[in-house]
Amino acid sequence: MLLAYIDEIGSTGAFIHPNHNRFSDSPAFGYGGFIIPEESAREFGSYFAERKKIFFRNEIPNNIDPGRWEKKGSDLLFALAINERPQNLRLLGSLISKLRKLDGHLFYYAEEKPIGTPKATNCGATEFRDREETAMYAHILGRASEHQEMRRIVEPPMHIDSQLSTNIQFADWICSLAKRAIEYQLVEDSRYSWVPTAEALTPTRGSFTYESKLRLYHRAIDDLNHSSILRPTRPLFNSKINQTLDEENRRKLEKVRAATIKEANN
Structure with a gap:
């Protein structure tokens, strides 16, 4: 049996740009993490806990159990970490x-x-979260037609506090990595241009399931799948169409796209 450890990628709030004073958190929202054979879950959790204890020994307070102490992925992979x-x-x-x-x-x-803004796109945070949660479960459970192991799911996912599970803490790290890779793909002047080229992250490339997907919204290019979010090339900005547009025309096209989105959500 496979165990899946899941956390959120980004937040459900509206997004304009990372430098915006209000709507700046993330250009996408979803779920991510890792799957591992049941018999290996404890071994990996112990390995992660021991590595975390040694690596962050100067940050863990003496009065806190090292196993429950948590280093958030956002603090691990901050913009200048490279x-x-x-x-x-x-x-x-x-x-x-x-x-x-x-x-x-x-x-x-x-x-x-x-x-x-929520008003411009007519899409609030709660609506977006509900839609994404439904899409995520459909994506995961839809694998049952091709992957026999998915037929062995016996109950819905459980919600576990990350402080009680080192594996959930690692899922948070993976979601933080995915969030930064997605920002690089969707934000032209992203702070995370180092994510695709960092030598230390080489093991990540090719590690995502083939079903992994970044679903683009009203774009003229294909969705990104598997490890595509970790590639240096960015289809959204490297396409021939985008290369021929100046900044003013891009803004005009973005306004048209936003108006189309708002109308579709009415």
Whole structure:
């Protein structure tokens, strides 16, 4: 049996740009994490806990159980980590290598948000979360027609506090990585241009399931699948169409796209 550890990628709020003073969190929302054979889950959890305890020994307070102490993925993979804390990337890469040796895989399913305020896009946070949750379960459970192991699911996913599960903590790290890779693909001046080229993250490439998907919203290019979010090339900005547009025309097209989205959501 396979166990899946799932967390959220990004947040459900509206998005305009990472530098916007209000709507800046993430250009996509979804779910991600990792799957691992049942018999290997405890071994990986113990390995992660021990590595975390050693690596962050100077940050863990003396009065807190190291196993429950949590390093958030957002703090691990901050924008300047490639220069200021490259060892964070090496730690993550080594953990992914260990996961792969145990026949585990990473996965994600996220959907690009319409760019604009909630009023402009007519799409509130609750509506977006509900839609994405439904899409995620349909994506995961839909594998049953082709993957026999999915027929062995016996109950809905359980909600576990990350402080009580080291594996859920690792899922948070994977979601943070996916969030940054997605931002690189969807935001032209992204702060995370180092994600696709960081040597320490080499084990990540090829580790995502083939069903992993970033669903683009009203775009003229195909969705991104598997490890495509980790490639240096960015179809959204490298396409011939986009290369011939100046910034003003891009803004005009984005306004047209936003108006189309708002009308579709009415």
